[in-house]
Amino acid sequence: MRTVAVVGASLAGLSAARSLRKQGYDGRLVLIGDETHRPYDRPPLSKEFLAGGLGEADLALETDGEDLGAQWLLGARATGLDATARAVRLADGREIRADGFVIATGAAARRLPGSDGLTGVHVLRTLDDARALRDELARGGRLVVIGGGFVGAEVASTAYALGLDVTVVEAAPTPLAAPLGREMGGIVSALHLDHGVRLLCGVGVKGLSGERKVEAVLLEDGRSIPADLVVVGVGARPCVEWLEGSGITLDDGVKCGADGRTSLSGVVAVGDCANWYDPRAGRHRRVEHWTGAQERPAAAVATLLAGGAVEPGVPRPPYFWSDQYGVKIQFAGHAAGADSVTVEEGAPDDRNVLAVYRRAGQPVAVLGMNQPRLFTRWRKQLAAAS
Amino acid sequence: MMIPACRLADLPRGEAFRLDIDPPVSVFHTDDGEVFAIDDTCTHQDASLADGWLEGCEVECPLHASKFDLRTGAVDSPPAKLPVRTHEVLIEDGMIHVRVSTDAPNLPPCVAARLAGGPA
Ligand SMILES: Cc1cc2nc3c(=O)[nH]c(=O)nc-3n(C[C@H](O)[C@H](O)[C@H](O)COP(=O)(O)OP(=O)(O)OC[C@H]3O[C@@H](n4cnc5c(N)ncnc54)[C@H](O)[C@@H]3O)c2cc1C
Ligand code: FES
Numbered sequence: 001m002r003t004v005a006v007v008g009a010s011l012a013g014l015s016a017a018r019s020l021r022k023q024g025y026d027g028r029l030v031l032i033g034d035e036t037h038r039p040y041d042r043p044p045l046s047k048e049f050l051a052g053g054l055g056e057a058d059l060a061l062e063t064d065g066e067d068l069g070a071q072w073l074l075g076a077r078a079t080g081l082d083a084t085a086r087a088v089r090l091a092d093g094r095e096i097r098a099d100g101f102v103i104a105t106g107a108a109a110r111r112l113p114g115s116d117g118l119t120g121v122h123v124l125r126t127l128d129d130a131r132a133l134r135d136e137l138a139r140g141g142r143l144v145v146i147g148g149g150f151v152g153a154e155v156a157s158t159a160y161a162l163g164l165d166v167t168v169v170e171a172a173p174t175p176l177a178a179p180l181g182r183e184m185g186g187i188v189s190a191l192h193l194d195h196g197v198r199l200l201c202g203v204g205v206k207g208l209s210g211e212r213k214v215e216a217v218l219l220e221d222g223r224s225i226p227a228d229l230v231v232v233g234v235g236a237r238p239c240v241e242w243l244e245g246s247g248i249t250l251d252d253g254v255k256c257g258a259d260g261r262t263s264l265s266g267v268v269a270v271g272d273c274a275n276w277y278d279p280r281a282g283r284h285r286r287v288e289h290w291t292g293a294q295e296r297p298a299a300a301v302a303t304l305l306a307g308g309a310v311e312p313g314v315p316r317p318p319y320f321w322s323d324q325y326g327v328k329i330q331f332a333g334h335a336a337g338a339d340s341v342t343v344e345e346g347a348p349d350d351r352n353v354l355a356v357y358r359r360a361g362q363p364v365a366v367l368g369m370n371q372p373r374l375f376t377r378w379r380k381q382l383a384a385a386s
Numbered sequence: 387m388m389i390p391a392c393r394l395a396d397l398p399r400g401e402a403f404r405l406d407i408d409p410p411v412s413v414f415h416t417d418d419g420e421v422f423a424i425d426d427t428c429t430h431q432d433a434s435l436a437d438g439w440l441e442g443c444e445v446e447c448p449l450h451a452s453k454f455d456l457r458t459g460a461v462d463s464p465p466a467k468l469p470v471r472t473h474e475v476l477i478e479d480g481m482i483h484v485r486v487s488t489d490a491p492n493l494p495p496c497v498a499a500r501l502a503g504g505p506a
Contacts, residue, residue, distance in 0.1 A: 018463070041465055043450075053496075063467045291451050294463065321449055328449070372448040373437035380439060 001099045001305065002027045005088050007078045008104030008239075009033025011041070011290065012271025014061055016102045016297035017068050023298075023305055029070040030096055032088065034077035037127055038062060043290055045130040046154035047323050051161060052134065059127065078105070081246040083264050100304045102297070103243070103254050103262070103269040107236035107288060112146065114207055120214040121230045124151055133231065137162055141228030144168075144217045146205050148175030148189055150322045152233030157324040160197050167198040167225055169205060169217060181335045184355055184367050187348045191325045194351070200225075236288060238273040251275060253286045259312035260300025266307075268300040279314050281334055289320035316383045317365070327351050328372065332379045333365030345374055354378065391482045394421070402436035402445075405484060409491050409501065411473055412436040413482055414456055416443060422456035423473035423484045429492040430466035468492035 004020060006013045009031045017031055033039075040059040048054040073090070080089035081103075087095045109123035122133045133155075137143070143159045145152045148170030156166050168175070176185035192199045204220040208230065216224045238253035248262050249255045254269035256262045258277045262269050271293040275286040295315070302310050319332040338357035346352035346369070354374045357365035363382055368375030389411075392403045397415045405411045410426040412435055420443070426434050428447045435454065439446040444453045444462075452466035459469040470492060474485040493501065 015463070043465075058495075061464045063464075294451065319451075330449075372433065376437055376439050376448045 001025065003030065003098040004028070004100040004102065004304070005030045005032060005096050005098035006102040006104055007032045007081075007088055008106055008271070008273070009035070009072065009074060010039050010104070010106055010271075010293075011061060012106065012274075012293040012297055013102065013104035014039040015294050016104055016270055016301055017070055019298045019301040020305070021068055023301055025301075025305060028098075029068065030073060030098065031070050032073045032076050032078055032090070032096065034075065034091075035126060035128075036075040038072075038074070040127055042125070045127065046124055046151050047158060049130055050124075050134050050137065050155065050158045052138075056127065078242050081243055081248065081267075083247050083267070086266070099266060101267045102300065102304065103240075103248075103267065103273060104271045104297075105239040105242070105273045106293075107238050107272040109232070109236050110234045112205070112208070112232045112234070115214075115230075115232065117212075118208060118210055118214050119212060120210070120228060121208065121232065123232050124155060125236065136229055137164065139228075140164055142167070142226055143229045143231065144225050144227040145231045145233055146217065147233035147235070148172075148192075148199065148201070149233055149235065150176070150179075150320075152231065153189065153192070153324050154322060155231050155233060156192060156197050157195075160195050160325070164229075167200065167227075168192055169203065169219065169225070170199065170201045171204045173202040175199070175201065179335060180331065180367060181338065181341060181357065183341055184335075184353075187351075187353065188324075188329060188367075188369065191327060191351060195325050236272070238275075238286065240273055251284070255284060256300075257312075258299075258315070259303040259310065260296065261303050266304065268304045270297040270300045278318075280317060281337070285318075287318045289318060291319045317379070319379065327369050330368040330372065330375045330379075331365065332375075333357065333363070333382050335365045338364050346371060388476070388483050388485050391423070391484050394477055394480050394482055397421075397482070400440055402438075402440065403482075404434060404436040407486070409493060409497070410434070411484055411486060413475065413484060414440060414445060416440065416456070418442075420456075421475050421477065421482060423475050424454060424456055424459055425470040425473075425491050425493075427470075427491075427493055427497055428452065428454075428466055429461065429468040429470060429494055431494045432497050435470070 039061040077091040087097045109125040115121045142165045145168045174185045175189040206218045209216045253275040260268040272288045317333040322329040345354040353369045354371040355367045366378040403413045412426040433449040437448040453462045459472040471487045476483040
């Protein structure tokens, strides 16, 4: 293999580039990213960076003096992949030919239809989004967060600490029920109420009102919640439109095997855009968490370099963390398959919990709130129990 | 400075013991039976590496998965970028002692600020 092109220059792309060099690839390496920034860390965007405690330099994912011997094409958007000619097409008309391709284009924040052109309405995915939101939060006022998922909850927590008046609106009866289950989703989302952040559940958003600037969030039950600022945190969609017509199989992202291989030879996919086969769950899953985007490229790159001749190990169960209202939340595994959840340590009322999810008596997931030590032990046990 | 930590017999393989000095230091007993001491605080944020995932000669931070090499203190990948200090270990009469490095520690900004602001 003479040239490898990595499309998407963020966490998963950088990790793939590092893995390539670590695994002995010494050919030409091209990194293509549509943002103009060098790879940066997203988790702080809803936490310390938004709160003003971290600057932009602190977000850098590369270490000082790190040199991957790569060619960086930043501010360059890929618009197509030609599998026959083995080339990536860029928006400016350039074509990058390569023998191997790593797809790492991540995901993009979903927007609220009809909110375009209204100032005061934000999503949070990129550094540019976070800069804009941080500047507006500094002015204070009433914030309505649409969506009670992790990013929405973290924005609410950060804004509350900055002194804003915060309301969270969630369409589902319990926030975080999909990742954590109803019971634990309820316990974690009760953090909002502990701090006097209003939580309105089980009600959808009909739209926004305001002429040029947003003035209120209109709910489906007829209520109108006044707002100076709105953050839309309703999830993300995989950035794979550019692959349409390339012949690659798409299904909620790029469909790939447990080793990252896609339906096209010499093409692997990693990170938030990849819908991996998960041997533990026995099905494909798209996991939008930091640790997977960082860890799994090593396996995908091994597949790419070996021409698909490697046996992938079983990856560790998916893991993520979240920080809300000073509480460290950690989760590993799959809550969906569980038939019971028990609190093994701590007390939900103290927001200090180690809970284990089981199916037919076997642990399938673990949740920690301010329990890093026990959580690590359970996470290890979970990884071993497969 | 040589500090007694704990008895080797009280530290099973695969476990860590945190010495509550300032900044804290942790002693790891690997599955292979080796003993190492490194700074306990992750260089990224305020996490205790003694709470982390020990595998071979590496400990993974319990929060964001950067791995530190117990032999060299080196970190493998982000979000942590700086190494931790390593400390000399001496085992005498079954007691583990740690000679704390005189190098400056790489503490995360939040912890460094707290120590700087606290009593000397
Ligand atoms: C605000 C926020 C907070 C988070 N907090 C946590 C947390 O606490 N814990 C946790 O586990 N996870 C967290 N995450 C999730 C984590 O950041 C992601 O899982 C991770 O960034 C995924 O990395 P990635 O490289 O796959 O995708 P991304 O980081 O999305 O990077 C993809 C890159 O590809 C670029 N790109 C897209 N399309 C193209 C194209 N056509 N051509 C060229 N480039 C393209 C994008 O602009 C982007 O730079 C958070 C995410 C956000 C947004
Ligand atoms: S606190 Fe250790 S990696 Fe973040």
